[in-house]
Amino acid sequence: MEAIARVVQNNGAFRAICRPLAGTWVKLSGYRRLGLRYDDLLREETPIIQEAIGRLSRQETDLRVYRQKCAFQLSLSHQELPRDQWTKAEDDYKYLQPLVDEVAAEHAERDAFNSMAAVRK
């Protein structure tokens, strides 16, 4: 599955088709209208993401909680932020994904060591 994803990602023609659609897709999905970032939408209830969230700096954690509270309140009252307060494209960077990748790699490494087979030389 990952191999297919990599081929698709590295395929120039495919990228050329998808690039223009990506912006529209993000716009339509609407999370930026609530002031969220894409990484706020990652499913929290896994050990890996819990650990990654624990590794965020204090400031990032505070901002994340603030964004989620705002979005929750807006969602409850069926409102959107005024247009000038929507998340800007340059603010929508991946602040959590690198940590998630790091923790996932550590878990994979741990599993690999724990299921290691001894080979007699």
Place this chain on the structure above:
Amino acid sequence: MLQSKVAARVVGPLATRGYASVASSAPVVSTANGIKIAAVDGAPDSPLASISLVIKAGSRFETAETAGAAHYLKAFGFRNTQDRTSFRTIREAELNGATLTAEATRENITYRVQCFKEAVPYFVQVLAEVATATKFAEHEFRDVAKVVALESLSARSDPATLALGGVHQAAFRSGLGNSLYAPAASPVATGDAVRQYAQGALTGGRVAVVATGVDADTLAKLVGESGLAELPGAAAAETAGMAAAFTGGAQQVYESASPVAHYALAFGCEPRSAHALGSLLGTQRRLKWSGGVSALSRLAAAEGFRTEAFSFAYSDAGLVGVLVSAPSAQIKGAVEKVAATIQKDVAGAAPDAIQRAAAATAVDVADVLATQKGQLRALGAIALGQSAAALEAVDAAALASAAKTVFKSKPVAAAVGLSQTTAYVDTLGF
């Protein structure tokens, strides 16, 4: 007959190996960027090797802004690096049957590995990564800080450690007087602060790689291939004003309501004679049912308190003295008697006492050097030019004259007990 021949073959090389022979048989090589490398082959039959990476970054190099950084740096040993997670380092060490140790002294931070000879190239790589590529991540700092806080707390609650730290502080103030343990409110509060302290210390001239059971040329080649080769090769620029100066007459008092009080009395001396002078104080128990015949141990046995001699040798200063422990109400009298005995019987020690001290020192030194750990310590000190002088044999005449001057000089002291009942150094008659 056969047995004795075998015994001679085994014991022979061990018996002839001494401090001086370790020093002379291990020429110190410098790499292009100034890293010092020294190695002894050790016992050729042994499959074991050990490697130490020594960085001159101990607590004496801390400033007001970095107080406690050396302790944190030690605790960051073998944590996540750019190339290897800490989990992997530890699991691979376990698979290799190796032991990893991090150690902090007032002068050096040492990362040590004991492993099989085949695994040496791998562990030189690991040590180089620890020194040059540790991540010092924030989430790790939170874990490390817990370990550091526990070590500091247990050091503060151990009266002997407290008293010995106190005499350093009284004697040297800053520099060598800095605590080995991070203070409770250390200004070092982020992983970045530890990284900056480490990078400040990581120049070629302040790093040594020493090993036993490895050929020096092989070791130099391995270090040249590792990340250590890219360290800046600046000269060993030590911060100005770092030279240690002993100031006598000061005393630290740590309030403690414990029923047992402790009092450390310490004299400044040459680093080369520190250990021998410690033996001359002669409180170490060498026979099972006897406290010894030295003046201090006889006094302690008769009066019912405890004395324990200590000595510290640093690159440019030495400290020798005695730690007295007695019931809180009797500590003052005990210390006064110990001080009088030192002035009378130790400063003017009889030739046989001097002879005993010289013999005891020779045994202690040989004993330390019979272990890989002791050899590594000695090699590290030689490579960084720290205490090569201390490795020479003790001369009885020199020891007698050193005792006369050192034990009549003005000492420093640290008391752990009640300020009302403890002794004060300026009233002890030195």
